[in-house]
Amino acid sequence: MFEHRACCLWPQHCRITPHLAVSANPLTLNQNPAPVLILGAGINGAALARELALNGLGVVLVDTRDIASGATANSSRLIHGGLRYLEHGDFPLVRESLAERTRLLRLAPHFVRPLRLFIPVRNRFGGVVTAARRFIGLHDRSHSDRVLHRGLWTLRLGLWMYDRYARESTLPGHASHRSTDAGIVPVDRSKYPWVCSFSDAQILFPERFTLALLRDAEEIAAGTGAEFRVLTYHEAMLVGRTVNITRVATSETVLEFQPSVIVNATGAWVDQTLEALQVESKRQMGGTKGSHFITNHRRLCDLLDGRAVYTEAGDGRPIFILPFVNQMTLIGTTDELFEGDPADATATPEELEYLVAAVNEVFPGLALTVDDVRLHYAGVRPLPFSNTADTGAISRRHSIEPNTHCEVPLYSLIGGKLTTCRSLAEEAADIILRRLRIERAANSRERPIEEREPALVATSVAWSNSQSNTASSQTLAGTGISFDAIKRVIEHEWVTSLADLAERRLMLIYHPALRREALEQLADLLIDAGLLTSAERNDAVNTIVARWRTRSLRPCRT
Ligand SMILES: Cc1cc2nc3c(=O)[nH]c(=O)nc-3n(C[C@H](O)[C@H](O)[C@H](O)COP(=O)(O)OP(=O)(O)OC[C@H]3O[C@@H](n4cnc5c(N)ncnc54)[C@H](O)[C@@H]3O)c2cc1C
Known part of the structure; x- marks a missing residue:
């Protein structure tokens, strides 16, 4: 039926690799057309899931980690046209990005x-x-x-x-x-x-934006009766035309089906994902690492007064000094070629010094030092592979690359920005719908993207010392976030671990002075929800505290 060459066919006798533990009855899906399998629950995978749901297609979205835990969470958090892309002659990208900026300001x-x-x-x-x-x-x-x-x-x-x-x-x-x-x-x-x-x-929390896309997609699918599943901490194995979805931790197969199309939306991991699927491909990705840090330097915050500075580092690279939540300032970014697992990307001391120097160049009286860094993070841009020496000159345009070495129609999303997630999703959905000979029924151009937990976000943006000191039996220690809101988040936002909940749902990693007590309360709520056992509680809290310390030069009060 498909013209794709079947190079990835495995012999019949090893349709399921021996190390896989198969649950007695893995679920199967019988929908016509079969659901689309999207690998990668970053902003692009989520936007595509929504676009497909809008057109009545079933979706199974699989991520080996958590939703929005890749480049989406480790970006500069700007919704922008990309002023400097003009310098590189990327006019169509700037035009598209600015149109999407206008749209997102209106819809979200x-x-x-x-x-x-x-x-x-x-x-x-x-x-x-x-x-x-x-x-x-x-x-x-x-x-x-x-x-x-x-x-x-x-x-x-x-x-x-x-x-x-x-x-x-x-x-x-x-x-x-x-x-x-x-x-x-x-x-x-x-x-x-x-x-x-x-x-x-500016988009303060692209993590929550991604969740909003998914909650919307789920609601749309519930209305049409189409399949919609989000499986985090799972991976996909391709066996001929059949996909086995297994739990990363246990290798247990939980779902087995033949997708109509596979979309590789794994960002900087695109090549590794194709390798894991055993699909032949040329190198597609040439990601560059970008590091940021967040400081609660009070004077810098006062000087900015809600505005941003776009300056140059000593080597001419553009640097953003951006207002962030809770009177903090976000500073980035670097741009270095990166090889290896994007999950291992971290900001080096040299990068932090480089960024600090760029800030002091603009505000010399500030005397910012690396000791003012409260938290740092690094992400890998999912850029197309290129031989250029100037990382800043690598095109930021996106493309949707078909792979002809697989039995199932397979497309990889290359490049893409937070800003253009919706337009990239629209483009990818067009290709998929054409491929399946389905006429487009709807698009997301005028569909609002709503925060389902506005009170939670309002609280996160306005954590203040007075709120932090307010104790209430109904709210999480030192935060003002209600337990009811947290329970809703646990129930509706695909939370599986304490890290998911604290870092990418409640955004507590950006809390200026979070206490250990709050993490313990969250662990208790996860125990109530059956997502953690009492025996695992302390380990879960200690792991988070230790991890946050590695990303922080001045640890918060955990
Ligand atoms: C430093 C930096 C600054 C940036 N600043 C901006 C900005 O200000 N504005 C802007 O518009 N854009 C910005 N970007 C670009 C933007 O962040 C990314 O283009 C965008 O987040 C990519 O989203 P994605 O969903 O494609 O990838 P990701 O968010 O990286 O998601 C990929 C997902 O795939 C998962 N995955 C990996 N392997 C597998 C597998 N085998 N199976 C299933 N899942 C898998 C990962 O766990 C991850 O969750 C920046 C990027 C970086 C790195």
Whole structure:
């Protein structure tokens, strides 16, 4: 039926690999057309699951770890057009991203908020020649010609184009200022005579946005009767046309079915996933690592006053200094070629020094040091494989690559940003629907993305010392989050462990002064829900505390 070559066929006698423990009756799915198997529950897998559900297709979404635990949680958290992509001539990407930014500001106001960014400027004409070369296509992406100190005229031109591309935007346009003007971020006037400002948007918790996409998809599927399953900490084994879904921890097979299509939405893991499926493929990914840190440096927060700075590190790489929750500031990012398991990516001391230096360059009186780092994280960008020496020049465009070495139609999502998750999902769904000869019934262009737990997010964004000290028998220690909200989250948001709950549902990893007591209370709620045993309780709490310490130079009060 399919024209795909059957290179991954395993011999009949080993349809299930010997090390797999098979549960007595793994579930099977009989739906026509068969559900689509999506591997990877990051923002792109979730957006695609929703788009397919909207079109009545069944979905089984499998992740070897937790929802949104990959690049989605380890990003700069911007919903942006990508000003610097203009420099690389990625005009269609900028246009698409800006259109999606406008859409998300409208459809997902709980998650996406406008952000004003300020660019400190040292000179008038820096980067004009390089920008012009790139603009007319004379730039060779395989050579690094990173611009140092972009000048006022280069920036004005870029920002003018940026605003033009954001045609339907309701955000204020760009402006240029003297650094002595009132009302702008107070950058070092001795170095920066000018400052340019422009608008973009920020998504504080892409983790919760991803959950909102999935909760919406589940609700849509419940309405149409289509299959919808999210299986975290599971993996897929492909045996001919049959997929066995097994629990990572026990290798027990829980589900066996023949998907109509497989989508590899595993981001930076795309190549490893194809290898695990035993599907032949050329190298597709050339991820780069980006590190961030979060500081609760009070003066930096006051200087920003809710605004952001977009500056350059010593080597010309763009750096964001962004307002974050609870009077904290998020700073990133680096851009280094990365080989290995993306789950092992961590911020090195050198990267943290590099980012700290970039902040001090803009605000020298601040004397920020690595001791001010409260938490750091690193993610691997799912970029297409490329030979370029300049990681910043690797295209951020996405593509959907078919694989012809598999019996089941198989597509890999390459690239993609938080910002374009919906448009990438729409594009991928078009391909899948065409492949299955199904006419598109609906799309997500006007469908709101709602936070199902708004009170929880409002509390997370506004943790304050007074709230932290408020004790109540109905709320989690030091947080103001109600036990009822936590129970709903446990019930409806595919929680399987204490780490899922604390880090990617309640966002407590960003709490300025979380106490161990709160983690113990969460563990008790998981015990009540049958997701943890009393014997495992202390270990679970200790593991989280230890893990958070490795990501924190100044551990919170756990
Ligand atoms: C440092 C950095 C900064 C960024 N900043 C921004 C930004 O400000 N704005 C923006 O728009 N974009 C940004 N991005 C890009 C954006 O974060 C990513 O493009 C996006 O999150 C990718 O989502 P994804 O779902 O494709 O991948 P991921 O979020 O990485 O999800 C992939 C999932 O696949 C799972 N997985 C792995 N192997 C398997 C397997 N074999 N089977 C099943 N599941 C598997 C993983 O556990 C993971 O959950 C940034 C990225 C990085 C790294």
